[in-house]
Amino acid sequence: MLSIVLSRKDFREHDQIVSLYVKENGKLSLIVRGVKKIVSKNSAHLEPFSFVNITIEKGKEADYLTRVQSVDYLRNVRENLNKSLMASYAVSIVDKFFSEGDHDEQFFIFLENFLFFLNDLENIDNKEIILLLDYFMVNLLYFLGFNFSSNEKIANSSILPYIEILEKGNLAEVLLIDFDLYSAKKIHKVIHNWFEHLLERKVADWALTCII
Structure with a gap:
């Protein structure tokens, strides 16, 4: 089953719990036996934002990931610190706000397209980082x-045209938005504040987290 790795955390001495967004099943948390052992063949394939094919074994109390095959490691993302931070932030937010079993194949496609777009970008500047993460x-x-x-306040504000591009445009169109860095940061701040307001939770500012 095609999956995107969201996170991994230690569980028992040699095991880990890996969180994935599976195309067919949505978000799942699976136990991977022995993945922390030096001889484990699975460990290298289970880094966040990797694309993998997995096999699941049903258990009485938990399900297990028994086989994993790498599909795409997104090498170009990992070799660029800014892009790596962006991809890591994106999958961590998915892991944080989606519940176990949440399933939407269109969302999988959206996340897949976002990560591959990052992988294919040659270069990225600070304004583009903000625009792409605002879009995400x-x-x-x-x-x-x-x-x-x-939202009534957004609908009556001067940033509505920008928001509509983010909602209805594609990633290539987003990069064509004619803003300087100062304007992008100003509008980004509004989006971040509203994101926290709507979800009623604190969220790390992606512009600060992903720009070095």
């Missing part, structure tokens, strides 16, 4: 059940 977070809200542009 605004659309994440949509998949979580919130329509940013339908």
Whole structure:
């Protein structure tokens, strides 16, 4: 089953719990036996934002990941610190806000497209980092059940045209938005504040987290 690795954490002496977004099943947490052992063949394939094919074994109290095959390691992302931070942030947010069993194949496609777009980018500057992550977070809200542009205050504000591009445009169109870095940061701050307001939770500012 095609999956995107979201996170991994230690469990018992040699095992880990790996969180994935599976195309067919949505978000799942699976135990991987022996993955911390030096001889483990699975460990290298289970880094966050990797694309993998997995086999699952049903257990009485938990399910187990018994086989993993690498599909795409996104090498170009990992070799660029800014892009690596962006991809790591994106999958960590998915892991944080999606519940076990949440399933939407369209969201899988959205996340897949975002990660491969990052992988294919030759270079990226600070303004583009902000624009792309604003795009990701605004659309994440949509998949979580919130329509940013339908909010009355946003709908009556000067940033509505920008929000509509983020909601309805594609990634290539987002990069064509004619903003300087100062304007991008100013509008980003509004988006971040509204993101926290709508979800009623603190969220690390992606512009600060992913720009070095």
